[in-house]
Amino acid sequence: MSCSREGHEVPGRLRPRSSNHSRRQPMSTLHPHLVMGGLALTLVGCMSHEPGPIHALTFEKDLKPLFLRHCLECHGVETKEAGLDMSTVANMLTGGESGPALVQGAPEESILLHLIEDGHMPPDGEPLSRDETALVRRWIAEGAN
Numbered sequence: 001m002s003c004s005r006e007g008h009e010v011p012g013r014l015r016p017r018s019s020n021h022s023r024r025q026p027m028s029t030l031h032p033h034l035v036m037g038g039l040a041l042t043l044v045g046c047m048s049h050e051p052g053p054i055h056a057l058t059f060e061k062d063l064k065p066l067f068l069r070h071c072l073e074c075h076g077v078e079t080k081e082a083g084l085d086m087s088t089v090a091n092m093l094t095g096g097e098s099g100p101a102l103v104q105g106a107p108e109e110s111i112l113l114h115l116i117e118d119g120h121m122p123p124d125g126e127p128l129s130r131d132e133t134a135l136v137r138r139w140i141a142e143g144a145n
């Protein structure tokens with residue numbers, strides 16, 4: 001925002017003062033820097049606000065916080081209900097008493113997703129919202145990394 005305002009001021013200011021040569025010189029060396037700086041800031045600002053390419057979901061960044069809230073108290077390193085530890089992808093692939101809980105790239109074959117969608121897991125406490133369930137499905141479909 002600051003960039004575009006400065007960009008408009010520059011030509012407006014320079015024109016009425018064009019008679020004074022000694023004043024124009026420092027201004028013409030100064031303004032390009034201001035304009036460039038402002039432009040760079042504007043570009044950085046725009047880039048950080050744009051959605052950009054859709055990033056692939058990852059266990060550590062996107063799923064672990066969700067599982068921590070809903071699953072890990074029963075399926076963690078210490079308590080492994082039904083033999084299932086959901087604290088790492090590798091352990092979900094190994095799974096529990098019923099075999100692999102997770103199949104990478106295959107939501108339909110992933111028991112943990114079925115149990116969430118059925119409302120069977122978590123057995124008590126706060127169920128996953130529709131968006132959270134969709135996130136789990138998307139993560140598995142993307143390869144569950």
Ligand code: HEC
Pocket residue numbers: 067070071072073074075081082083084095096097098099101111112113115116121122123124125128
């Ligand atoms: C309050 C404890 C508790 C919570 C929280 C919980 N589970 Fe479970 N889970 C169990 C118990 C007990 C079993 C075994 C009995 C059953 O299937 O109901 C189980 C079984 C499972 C199984 C089957 C494992 C196997 O190999 O048989 C999966 C998969 C599973 N849970 C996934 C989840 C997911 C995903 C979450 C979070 C959304 C979750 N659970 C939250 C207690 C819990």
